[in-house]
Amino acid sequence: MAIAATVVATVHSPPAAAQPGADRQRELIRLVRQDCGSCHGLKLTGGLGPALLPATLAGKPFDSLVATVLNGRPGSAMPGWSRFMNESEAEWVVRALIEGFPELPGEERR
Numbered sequence: 001m002a003i004a005a006t007v008v009a010t011v012h013s014p015p016a017a018a019q020p021g022a023d024r025q026r027e028l029i030r031l032v033r034q035d036c037g038s039c040h041g042l043k044l045t046g047g048l049g050p051a052l053l054p055a056t057l058a059g060k061p062f063d064s065l066v067a068t069v070l071n072g073r074p075g076s077a078m079p080g081w082s083r084f085m086n087e088s089e090a091e092w093v094v095r096a097l098i099e100g101f102p103e104l105p106g107e108e109r110r
Contacts, residue, residue, distance in 0.1 A: 001041060003079075018088055019092060020088070020089050023090070025092070026104060026105075028085065028089060028092065028093055028095075029101070029102055029103070029104050030082060030104060031081075031085075032044075032052075032093060032096075032097075032101060033101075033103075033104065036049075036052070037080075039077065039078075040052050044097070048077060049077070049078060052097050052101070053100075054098055054099065054100050056096075057097055057098050058098075059064045062091075062094060062098075065097075066087065066090045066094050067089050067097075068085060069081055069090040069094060070082040070085075070090050071095055094103055
């Protein structure tokens, strides 16, 4: 029974991955805040696209969210961002969105 619980927990938990370096994290934060924010709202509270807040992402499959970031959503305005980030960076972005996306230093919300 303990093995089954471990397997279930592993299946539903986001995979651990290497974190981008600090400079790349700042670039990704700026990309999400500015580029993604143009549709999802600069505070990620929604606009043309849905809100990207922990509450709105709760329960959504991690791998599906990563695939959406990388490949977009056919039939919608959501583009893929694979030209601008690799899979491990997309995983970092999704994890950060699920946890509450960081601000850039010096650009905290007012």
